Amino acid sequence: MLRRADGGSERLERALDGGPIPHDAETRRLLAAAGALAPGFTRDPARVQATEDAMMLAFERAMNPLTKRENAGTDDGLEETELHREEVALPGGGRMVVSDLEHITPDRLDEATQMYADILARKSKDRQS
Structure with missing residues (x-):
């Protein structure tokens, strides 16, 4: 009852090449192993x-760092940045501070105050229930 090894390997090769899959258990086990x-x-x-390009770019940067300017940080406009700040009393008590890089207009201030007051009103309702 011994099978020839050549027959089993031929069936496996046929199955791996996309041919019909044999129904015997031995070939199915071989297919699962493959x-x-x-x-x-x-x-x-x-x-x-x-990925290789990114690695080579990082390597090039590490090997050839940028030269530092003598006048780095001067006249680049960063030290001239003005921070606008407004403080507003909220309805029902409390204070709100609004800070921005852009000029704070009264309309924007009223809008922010109303939004914050709405948030506080919603939170106070949650605590009462």
């Missing part, structure tokens, strides 16, 4: 190339 050995995913060549 499937376990096959990689579950393939690497995208574009992603591999993008």
